[in-house]
Amino acid sequence: MSEKSSIADEQLLIRRSQSGDLDAFGELVRIHQVWLRGWLRGQLTDWTVADDLAQETFVTALKKIKQYRGDGRIESWLRSIAHNYLRNYIRKHRAVSVGGVDELQHLIVCDEGELADSSSASLEALRDCLANVRNPAKRLLEERYQHGKSVREMAIDEDIGYSAMTMKLHRLRKSLATCIENKLTP
């Protein structure tokens, strides 16, 4: 499907959602939930909270869908709702002490100005890059991100030290980052 027709399809889904069609809104959720959860997981050290905030975001989006005028991309609109939830969450849970995980959490949340970036495009680019990753790197990424193994468990399986494993994963992420940048470079 061309980009133009998919945008037209999405506009139709938005109009149907605005007239109360819950199935159409469900389709919008299906299209946008993955990148939104990915974006929230990138902002929060606790991924269970990230997934909960994604739920809240879509519940609010349904309530406010009639107010969406279509003058900006729905992705940005959804991200701004999510960003509000994120800010509230961080404010509520920010610890008084500095130097701990809570301060780190506060720092990694993106600024308002960074909201314009397209998360769905970078996720698509990541998927393309992942398609070219071969074993054993592919297996390591799957064990960490698909099977949810801890770095410690992976280090035991691979019979290497855990700090070596953290660096191995970090280098893999760095090479993926370069690949994504190349793909997103116009």
Added chain:
Amino acid sequence: MNSIEFDKLLALVIADEASGDEVKQLIDAMNNDRSLLLEARYHFQLHGQLGVALESEFSREKALSMIKSEIEIGDAEEFTQRVSRKIHRQLWIKRAMMAAAVMLIGISSVLFVSQFSANDDAPENLSAVASVTAISGVQWLDDEYKEGDSIISGQKVRFGSGLLELDLGGRGSLVIEGPAHLDFTSAMESVLHRGSLVMRATEQGHGYTVKTSQGSVVDLGTEFAVSVNADNSVETHVIEGSVEAIAYDGTSVTLKANDARRFNETSGQAIPADIGKFYTSMPPTQQKYKYAHWSFDENEGDLAQASGELGESESVNKDLVLYAIDEGVKPRWTKGMKNSGIYFDGKGGFAQSEYQGIQGGKARTVCCWVKVPEDFLAAQGYGIISWGKPTKLGETWQISVNPDSQDGKVGTLRLGLLGGHIIGSTDLRDGDWHHIAVVLYGGSSPNVGTHALLYVDGKQEAVSRASLQEVKTNSSNGDYGVWLGRNVTYRKNARNKSRNPKRFFRGGVDELYIFDSAISETQIQELMKR
């Protein structure tokens, strides 16, 4: 800081393996150099995206169905609120018109109109259709009920977590597990929007109907369970007797004992019956029990003496002996919640009893005071209290402070069995004493996901994460009994200790009790006051 050092720190932090000092170093670097901050953000973002890009199809569908389920609940509430607003608006208009009529027609008419108005506003049926007989750990989301309260036709019960038992006025009883939303439409019918219920119908209750979004379940003289799942599918499991399950397309099927069926929007299919998923009764309120108690009031020496009848035997000494292995020191005596307590160093100090703990799937309660330091590290959570063998699924019983963010919220109360766990929601990492209790209801196949309750400071915890695993605790042939402060999976002769850092608990423990019974919330609260 050079880029190699920065990469190393960032890699450790993203892997959730950094120490407090390392986290602080990274924060300082990010605060001092915005380019490092942006680079770190980019890596966290990529880490998050990998989490969804590589998640399994099953996980993705599950996440999608949970969002859709929340949306439907939100939409239904919005609809209910709109209808309610409309009704109130209409009533207000009606009343205003009546008031105008009163002024025009005069005093004699007032009496007539008032009477008419009162009748008009009254619910159609004011008779009770159910009454509350027991409440356990319920967190109400709407109208609150207390034991003995009546529920009339048109009312609903809606709560986030906990268990609620209702008597249906001679027609039977319901045990409802939260999060739940149940509307009572008439004496013989209710609508389950969310949650699980088990109904035991009397002869008078035959024909009682539980409606759901996917169809209805009609009692034919039986005990049955109905659940509306997060993906909006509906399951019916028959415990005894039979039911008629009717899908919304009109097709019906009769289910007998040990039959189960799942319905969704398009189809219905037979599934294996699993009664272990449901609470068929409320936690026992009064019963005899035995217990073992360690007060830790010795305040000196290498022994914490036990009292109580549980586990009494001439050949078994229940006293806890204090040990140190690896780099640790023996648990030290400290100021406890009551008199003295003991403190574990998180490096190798632990305590061991010859008592083997409660075995199999038998009911039990374990409770104590714990003090978790504010600077607690993820590696220091496992093994506050544990026993059993870590070789087969379900055979261990270990109470911890959850150290794994992938399993649920870090710093909360955790019960793990090897293969399954249940995780609470209160962060214990504040350096204060907290009372924790873990309760397991016994049964033929009790499950950690459905038969265990967690309490913090006398209140039942909302469960943040749970996975299913039958409880089959087994300490047979073990060369140790109950452990305090030591991860049950850690063996002293492990080939490479450095690769399993989550070996010992760091923090304080006081007033430990093990009961051979599931004690109630009230009893836990009484125990806290002792």
